[in-house]
Amino acid sequence: MKTKENSIVLFQSKKIRRVWNNDEWYFSVIDVVGALTDSSIPKRYWSDMRVKLNQEGFEAYDIIVRLKLQADDGKLRETDCANTESMLRIIQSVPSKKAEPFKRWLAEVGYEGIQEIENPELAQDRAKEYYELKGYPKEWIEKRLRGIAIRQELTDEWKQRLVEEKKEYAILTNETLKNQRFLVCHKIEAIL
Numbered sequence: 001m002k003t004k005e006n007s008i009v010l011f012q013s014k015k016i017r018r019v020w021n022n023d024e025w026y027f028s029v030i031d032v033v034g035a036l037t038d039s040s041i042p043k044r045y046w047s048d049m050r051v052k053l054n055q056e057g058f059e060a061y062d063i064i065v066r067l068k069l070q071a072d073d074g075k076l077r078e079t080d081c082a083n084t085e086s087m088l089r090i091i092q093s094v095p096s097k098k099a100e101p102f103k104r105w106l107a108e109v110g111y112e113g114i115q116e117i118e119n120p121e122l123a124q125d126r127a128k129e130y131y132e133l134k135g136y137p138k139e140w141i142e143k144r145l146r147g148i149a150i151r152q153e154l155t156d157e158w159k160q161r162l163v164e165e166k167k168e169y170a171i172l173t174n175e176t177l178k179n180q181r182f183l184v185c186h187k188i189e190a191i192l
Contacts, residue, residue, distance in 0.1 A: 017069045019081065026081035028069055029090060036091065036098045046080065053093055063089070 014035035017028040033049065034042030050060045063086035068076040082090060091102045116123040124145060131141045 017079070019067050019069055021065070021067055021081075024083050026065065026067055026083050027087050029064065029080040029082050029087070032087060032091065033094065036094045036096045038096075038098075049090075049093065053090075056093075058089070058093070 016031045018025045030042045030046050033046045037045055039045040053060050064080045064082055066078040067081045069079045071077045091099050128141055
């Protein structure tokens with residue numbers, strides 16, 4: 001459960017309010033727009049920007065939700081909020097130097113995604129690199145990547161055998177885990 005202590009983040013010393021909703025963070029659009037534009041009236045800036053986005057075919061109301069966030073006066077007020085994916089899309093449309101690093105990063109991530117579609121091995125190489133950067137041991141990384149590949153092969157096999165329902169997947173996964181635990185216990189007993 002996310003707590004109130006986690007409800008404000010800072011971006012270049014600007015407060016960005018956020019709230020945990022439907023198992024993900026939602027950020028105040030006005031706070032993000034204000035931080036990226038230095039607008040004296042970020043609410044009006046967002047209103048004008050929303051009109052422009054709608055003219056471009058971007059339906060803001062499809063991705064924006066009104067959630068109660070604490071206002072400066074301490075009261076909870078409904079505020080336009082967006083999840084991370086939607087917020088990144090909004091940031092793409094902000095004409096500001098402060099938004100440029102985000103835009104470059106999004107372009108880079110998009111390009112990497114296209115490369116990975118063309119060459120799926122790149123995705124595995126990048127995953128390995130990210131795990132290394134996070135400090136995981138090489139042995140753990142190798143096991144993790146092997147486990148992912150095995151799980152993908154297994155679910156592909158289940159699909160070929162027409163396993164469709166989530167309940168069936170859950171039963172098969174549970175049986176697989178039981179077998180893995182049995183093998184681990186058997187190995188431990190053999191060592192002892």
